[in-house]
Amino acid sequence: MEELAEEAGITVRTVRFYRERGLIPPPRREGRIAWYDDDHLARLRTIAALLERGHTLNGIADLATAFESGRDVGEVLGLGEPTEETPVRLSPGALADYFEGEVTAENLATALELGYLAKDGEEIVHISRNLLDASAALVREGIPLTAVMAASRRVRTHAEALAELFVEVLRTHTPQGEADRLRPLAKTIVAAELSMALDRLLRAPGDDR
Incomplete structure (x- = not known):
């Protein structure tokens, strides 16, 4: 414990306190010797980073509980890695920076x-760079993250319905194995229709925002 505290730049008393609060996992024991490893050090550095960003110990404990109860990256990506979306690896501190205090338990x-995040050891993996950047941009514009994710949940329902529609059309009218090649065309149609729908709604009479 003394070696761990020295490496982390904190006191032994602080390490003991974090362990008692469940913020770091128990050490591996061999007789009377307690062994701490790089995972414990990474967790301590994560706690320090989150404290610097204004999180409380209670909030960090809640985040840890939520995170540990979530799916790991193998379970999420094991369903089939996205062919076009790029996953992003983040530390908990970097995730907090992305969303400016909106990272709550x-x-x-x-x-x-929703499957947007997964855990991989002490790292967090976001399933899509595009979703991460767009969500963070909306939060920076003043839209609460809770509202962004509520909208995303509804969008997913409609997106899956659209995907089913186009998959049925492509598989019905193209040779076997050709549907995936034509997916960019389906995406273009959906993007164009969404753009026109936004134009109609945002320019509707009475919209003074």
Whole structure:
């Protein structure tokens, strides 16, 4: 414990306190010797980073509980890695920076449930660079992360329905194995229709925003 505390730049008393609070996992024991490893050091550095960003110990404990109860990256990506979306690896501190104080236990649990986030050791993996950047941009514009994810949940329902429609059309009218090659055309149609729908709604009479 003394070696771990020295490496982390904190006191032994602080390490003991974090362990008692469940913020770091128990050490591996061999007789009377307690062994701490790089995972414990990474967790301590994560706690320090989150404290620097204004999180409380209670909040960090809630985040840890939500995160540990979520799916790991193997379970999420094991369903089939996205062919076009690029996963992003983040430290908990970097994730907190992305969303400027909006990373709460509730929001983290929702993101894990939706499959946007997964855990891989001490790292967090976001399933899509595009979704991560767009969501963070909306939060920076003042839209609460809870509202962004609520909208995303609804968008997913409609997106899956659109995908089913186009998959049926492509598989019905193209040779076997050709449907995937034509997916960019389906995406273009959906993007164009969404753009025109936004034009109609945002320019509707009475919209003074």
